[in-house]
Amino acid sequence: MRFPEDKCDFEGNTEGIGPRDYPKGKIARSILYMIWKYNLPDHGLRPLMLKWNKKFPTTKEEQWRNKQIQQIQNNKNCFIKNKT
Template identity: 35%
Template sequence: MRAVAFAFACLAVVASPPSLAAGQDQIADTKASEQLFWSQLYPAGGTTLYCARRFAGPDQQVTASAVYSARQMKNALRCVTDRQCSIMNPRYPFIVADLHNYYPALKSVERARRNAQFADVADSQSGTFSDLDCELKTGFQRLEPKDAAKGNIARAIFYMHQEYGLPLIGDLPMLQQWNRMDPPDAEEHARNEKIGALQGTRNRFIDDPALADQLAAD
């Protein structure tokens, strides 16, 4: 029955044209979003974003990690709790549940990443996750992902900024450079297609990465 429900939901979304710079309006619950994340985007597993660790289906060591964190959203919207955010901004439940913002990540990495800002970290100032065989570099409240993840991260941030008016997190020229150095691959394009079908919005920066160069600093 659950599979049938998802199928009908997907058909209903496909029948509606994607919104333009208005965010998604199909999923307003993070639990529903997480269920779709595992059942529709990664049902057979995949690769974690930050460490490229392979996993097969739902894994206790892997979580759905928000690139633009809920804490950063609340800071931007000047609210503290989910309830307060929803009252102050009725779009908040849709913002926090947007699938374009979520990638699989190891829980141990997510704990270190949660309060960090994306940045270029000098080798002389960095710590690493060498015990996980991971190229992720960390500094004081800063984090630099491996090159193969930089474009994904930049395009997720650009999407959240463009669709919901959230401030950019991280230095814009750096993010634009990350976008250029790591263009979308076939896996990212396929993921964009799936999310577009599920929630009615595509990430335009995946469809046309050059759009990122038109963004201006806040």
């Protein structure tokens, strides 16, 4: 799989490694939805996921996909904020 600018899909620093910035919002909204929908344990990730969700806004692609899922399955990810 290729990533934007042919760069690696994660970064490292003194705190450890994690995803690059561009997917953090999508990752956060996916994880938050799964925790909420299926009552899964958050393993202490909820504060970080809420921070990423706020810092990295919903993309047009996410909004489009969420609308398609809602039409087909009659449910949506409540963490994806539609701007249209």
